[in-house]
Amino acid sequence: MPAMPEIDQALRPIVEAGDVPGLVAIAATGDSILYEGAFGRRAADGDAPMAADSVFFLASMTKAITVAAGMQLVEQGRLSLDAPIGDLLPELAAPQVLEGFDAAGTPLLRPAKRPITLRQLMTHTSGHAYEFWNADLARYIAQTGTPGIFTCTNAALRTPLVAEPGTAWNYGIGIDWVGKAVEAASGQDLDTYLREHLFAPLGMADTGFRLSPGQKARRAGVHARLPDGGLAAIPLDLPDPPEFWMGGGGLFGTGRDYIRFLRMILGGGSLDGNRVLRPETVVAMAQSQIGDIVVEPMATAAPEYSTDVDLCPGQTQKWGLSFLINTETTAEGRSPGSLSWAGLCNTHYWIDPARDVCGVVMTQILPFCDDGAMRAYRAFERGVYRALDDGRRAA
Numbered sequence: 001m002p003a004m005p006e007i008d009q010a011l012r013p014i015v016e017a018g019d020v021p022g023l024v025a026i027a028a029t030g031d032s033i034l035y036e037g038a039f040g041r042r043a044a045d046g047d048a049p050m051a052a053d054s055v056f057f058l059a060s061m062t063k064a065i066t067v068a069a070g071m072q073l074v075e076q077g078r079l080s081l082d083a084p085i086g087d088l089l090p091e092l093a094a095p096q097v098l099e100g101f102d103a104a105g106t107p108l109l110r111p112a113k114r115p116i117t118l119r120q121l122m123t124h125t126s127g128h129a130y131e132f133w134n135a136d137l138a139r140y141i142a143q144t145g146t147p148g149i150f151t152c153t154n155a156a157l158r159t160p161l162v163a164e165p166g167t168a169w170n171y172g173i174g175i176d177w178v179g180k181a182v183e184a185a186s187g188q189d190l191d192t193y194l195r196e197h198l199f200a201p202l203g204m205a206d207t208g209f210r211l212s213p214g215q216k217a218r219r220a221g222v223h224a225r226l227p228d229g230g231l232a233a234i235p236l237d238l239p240d241p242p243e244f245w246m247g248g249g250g251l252f253g254t255g256r257d258y259i260r261f262l263r264m265i266l267g268g269g270s271l272d273g274n275r276v277l278r279p280e281t282v283v284a285m286a287q288s289q290i291g292d293i294v295v296e297p298m299a300t301a302a303p304e305y306s307t308d309v310d311l312c313p314g315q316t317q318k319w320g321l322s323f324l325i326n327t328e329t330t331a332e333g334r335s336p337g338s339l340s341w342a343g344l345c346n347t348h349y350w351i352d353p354a355r356d357v358c359g360v361v362m363t364q365i366l367p368f369c370d371d372g373a374m375r376a377y378r379a380f381e382r383g384v385y386r387a388l389d390d391g392r393r394a395a
Contacts, residue, residue, distance in 0.1 A: 004035045007383035011376060015040035019372030020346075020363045021223060021231055022050030024255040027359040027384045030266040033259070034357070035384065043221030045233045055206060055219040056362045057236060058251045058258070059343030063175045065207075065261060066247035067122050067322035069194055070178045071281050074118075078185040081122075084115035085177070088184050091158070092116050092177060097127060098140055098160040107140050109160055116165045118181060121174035122321045123289045127161030128172035132368075133309070134162055135301040149173060152242030152250065169295050169319060179247020190245035201274040202260050207253035209238075209245050215252070222345055222364045224304070225372070231365065236345070249344070255362050258349065262358035265339070265351050286339055286353065288318035288325055295319050306368035311340065323351070332378055333385030346373035350381065359384055 011025060022040030026033065038050045073079040079088075086093030095116055096109040112127065120126035130149070131138035137159060141148070147156040157177065162170055179190045186193050191209050199207050206215060222236040238250060260271060265285070269277030277285075295317035297310035311317075311324060318325040323339035334340075335354035342348040346368060349360040361377045 004383065004387050006387065007035055007380060008037060010379040010383045011037060011039055014372070014376045014379060018229075018231070020365060020376055022054075022220065023361060023363040023376055024050060024052055024054055024056075025359070025361045025376075025380045026052070026255045026259045027357060027380075028259050028263050028266075029356045029358075030263055034387070036256075042219070043233055044223055044231045046221065050220065051218070052256055053206065053218055053254050054362075055211065055215045055252055055254055056347055056364060057222065057343070057345055058207075058253050058347055059249045059345055060341065061253075061258065061343040061347050061349065062247060062249050062251040064265075064322045064341065065194060065198060065251065066175050066179050066182065066190070067285070068261075068277060069182045069190075069198060069247075070118065070122065071277060071285065071321065072197060073182060073185045075278055075281055079118060079181060081119040082117050085118050085121065085181060086115055089177065089180055095127065095165070096160045097164060098136060098162055100136065101139065105143065107143065107160070112161060112165055114165050118178065119289060119321075120165050121178050121181070123319050124169050124171050124174055125166055125290055125293060125319075126172075126174045126177075127163045127165050127168075127170065128159070128174045128177070129162045129170040130172045132302040132305045133171060133298040133300060137162055138301045149176070149246070149249070150238060152239050152244060152246050154243050157244070167293075169290060169293050171298055173248055175322065176244070176246055176248035179245060182247070190247055194251075198261075198276055199257075201276055202264055202271055204253065204257040204260055207251060207257045209242075209250050209252070210240060211252055219252070220362070220364045222366065224366050225370050234366070255360050258347075258360050258362075259358065262349055262351050262360065266353060266356060266358055285321040286323065286325070286337070286351075287320055289321055290319050293319075295324060300367075303367060305344065305366060307370065309369050311342070311369075330381075332381040333389075334381065342368070344368050346370055346377075348373075348377045355385075355388060357384065357388060 021044040223231040264271040268279040340350040
């Protein structure tokens with residue numbers, strides 16, 4: 001692995017200034033690791049150093065993995081992207097759309113005019129949303145006593161749609177339903193399916209819904225940004241056992257594991273001779289699947305969990321099968337047509353097929369898109385592209 005001191009010099013001051021308590025950053029090509037670094041501490045209130053094998057709550061970085069599992073079953077003809085998903089999951093056979101509230105505050109619901117499909121669930125065009133970025137859904141959940149998604153209860157998934165299926169992009173719980181579709185089509189629970197069909201062949205032994213004692217000892221602590229800019233450790237644990245395995249956000253894992261998943265995507269579905277997806281499947285996953293719909297910035301409805309979100313500001317953004325797609329070169333140097341997304345506690349990744357490079361940056365801070373976490377992410381990405389450009393010029 002070549003030394004990249006310029007990346008160290010970019011990241012270390014961010015940690016030393018207290019912008020983040022600690023972080024792990026890894027960059028790779030399809031063939032090899034380019035850079036690996038760990039800085040600071042696993043928790044602001046502890047002394048344990050951050051390490052490359054520290055375990056993070058991946059949150060929505062789970063989504064791409066669950067969609068990859070679903071696409072394996074599409075390849076096998078056991079799932080269909082465009083058939084009504086209600087034929088497989090009866091709970092989605094008669095969805096209701098939330099149109100607002102009457103004068104007394106009662107939710108106004110109507111039947112959806114068209115069925116939901118697996119493709120829509122994978123692309124966040126099913127009409128499902130998260131209450132963190134949709135004030136009407138947050139109001140509905142509060143008024144009806146519907147449990148939040150982190151309860152991992154089936155009742156948390158029984159929320160109305162906020163738009164007609166196939167008409168708009170709304171970030172939400174659709175990929176939790178993809179996890180349920182994987183279970184229904186495979187006959188295995190999602191935990192078992194992912195371990196057998198993705199984690200084992202890809203060598204991702206530190207990724208899963210449940211943590212072993214050893215993994216718990218390596219877990220990075222979650223923090224909340226305080227009004228004065230400081231950080232406070234906060235608890236964040238999921239029920240064990242849950243009522244359902246949260247395919248949209250329940251995994252824990254390491255940067256070293258996740259970079260293997262990203263390298264598999266760069267490699268067209270194969271890593272180290274182990275093929276988990278067909279090349280044409282990966283091509284489809286990396287192409288826009290939302291037609292004329294665009295990915296709009298996400299205005300926060302829960303500032304303690306998220307800031308306003310616009311990960312590629314100033315440009316049209318599209319969505320593939322579980323990936324955000326930038327359509328222009330980013331300020332950091334990412335090529336048009338690259339893929340990216342993130343997890344709620346500020347774990348972020350990108351995949352740039354045009355440059356054969358991918359990267360992951362992991363810290364554990366709320367709210368999502370916290371300024372300090374984003375400074376670290378963007379500094380790392382800039383450093384990786386500068387190093388690539390310097391290497392190309394030297395060659």
